[in-house]
Amino acid sequence: GIFCGISCGAAVLGMLDYAQRDVARDQQLLAILADTGERYLSTELWV
Numbered sequence: 001g002i003f004c005g006i007s008c009g010a011a012v013l014g015m016l017d018y019a020q021r022d023v024a025r026d027q028q029l030l031a032i033l034a035d036t037g038e039r040y041l042s043t044e045l046w047v
Contacts, residue, residue, distance in 0.1 A: 005035030 002008075008031075015031045023029060 002033065003037045004033045005037050005040060008033040008035045 011031050015029050019029055
């Protein structure tokens with residue numbers, strides 16, 4: 001897995017949704033994940 005933040009998960013989900021609808025098989029997509037999940041370890045999201 002990739003240890004990233006919530007916004008990165010949203011970026012990947014958006015990219016996958018876009019890929020299913022509007023991308024040809026020979027095209028490639030890139031999502032830049034510029035966040036880490038480290039700050040969320042002390043929140044209830046990881047309990």
